[in-house]
Amino acid sequence: MTAMIKSLCVYCGSSPGRIHAYTEAAHVLAESLVKRNIRLVYGGAGIGIMGKVADRVLELGGEAVGIIPKALAHKEVAHANLTALHVTQSMHERKMLMAELSDAFVALPGGIGTLEELFEIWTWAQLGFHGKPCGLLNVAGYYDALVSFLDHVLAEQFVKKHHHAMLIVETDPNALLDRYAAYQPPVVKQWLDKDQT
Template sequence: MSAITSLCVYCGSSSGRLPVYTEAALQLAASLVSRNIRLVYGGASIGLMGSVADEVLRLGGTVVGVIPKALAHKEVIHANLTELHITQSMHERKLKMAQLADAFIALPGGIGTLEELFEIWTWAQLGMHSKPCGLLNVAGYYDGLNTFLEHVMAEQFVKAQHHALLMVEEHADVLLERFMRYQPPAVRRWVDEAEI
């Protein structure tokens, strides 16, 4: 695995019910800055998105936001980012984030977070990238999803090698260490980026 210099974080535009979710976002931010890894994220100033970005900036790190024009005009855009990309659509946003990042982590979040995670994981399955993908399972937030994904694999809708493309850990430092040692498996390339 080549060095990770840029990491995309998918997470909620809400802070969620428990303070531990924000604490985990702050810890992930500190872990990124300590490793000199820039943050790529959805560009908003609210929820866990705002928390992780604010903390990276406070600690002297680099933050790249990518936000679609429609959301930028609804005043959720973060005003103090190192770099900002405004895209024409949500699809363009996700592609840009994928192009800018060497790895991907999902913190707790809602439907949008899950959709982004599943898309980037699918792209790995299709051989479109060989970058590490992970879930930060804060306070058991993703326990139910993990159980379901084990069921999906047991029912033979997902192969074990593709299931293993998604790493799950409770702590940011542990997940990042796994990313640093990640050796992508040989995965057949089904489609090219231009075909999506």
Template sequence: MTTTPAPRPLKSLCVYCGSSVGRDTVYADAARSLARVMVERGIRLVFGGGSVGIMGAVADEVLRLGGEAVGVIPQALMRKELAHAGLTEMHVTPSMHARKTLMAELSDAFVALPGGIGTFEELFEVWTWGQLGFHDKPCAILNVGGYYDRLVEFLDHASAEEFVRPVHRGMLIVESDPELLLERFSAYQPPAQPKWVKSDEI
């Protein structure tokens, strides 16, 4: 008889998000809402280390409420992304690759808030790592104000066209409410059989 493994406790959440606040205040408001839920549950923030945009909003709220915020930023972006000076911890890395690797190591789960190309790239890379079995941590989108509606529609299309297997499409959690998102994290079970890269798929 096989038993389902218990979910790993969620102690640190990696939040991918923009260095811009976007056009609508709903995006920063949602970042602060997520921060409040995280602090209530004792979940540490791991993020890109910037003090501006959605990054700054989520970090500022976590710190204001007495939570822990850990930044990871490449040396080259210390000035461009205006590194946050008031964090619990700040890690400065030599490259973007090192940044993403350390953020993944420090985190128990990953979520993308509204952001731009960098946010998309971070989400897709860590989701791919999970698909390949390099980690068994949940990945998600917090779909604020319908920002990711068309992306979710496209991912469903890619699955229907048999370029993304349903089991791997199902690995990416999509929620608009932070409370529900964290509840789904707590119930997450990775696929029993990860997809290993085959020579004909490269």
């Protein structure tokens, strides 16, 4: 059964990054989401790449749902004009709600928090907690070194081939969303219940 994508969770930086290509990719992804009637779910900030993707979705009449912990609402400057903004008590609650509200997950360029969120949701897929597609939007080669490292992890037999293949990597947002729409999760034995994590 293929994935029905109604909401996409976007992990990305709360800073704009060094080059304008990151902002351009955020805008193109936003345009693709609105065109396909897919709701944006993201970290709730109004700054950086996070703010850019949400702003563009809203400009085009799409839906943008932000989820931000109370402690970061001021530091990351919570977006004031979202379709909905959920303020959580903790980072863990934030990530759980983002996962619950989303049918798929993608990382745009970002820092340590972006990587942590991506690896956690990918790990949950590996453990069989969900069968939703996860991926990287590799803008301007930003994730080239990470993709190469993950190939090395596979070659060194610390990850299985079908788990490695769960992470979809594309340079174009439309190609990524096309692959998400056709995604069929591998049959994965559930190692733990979510309550055991």
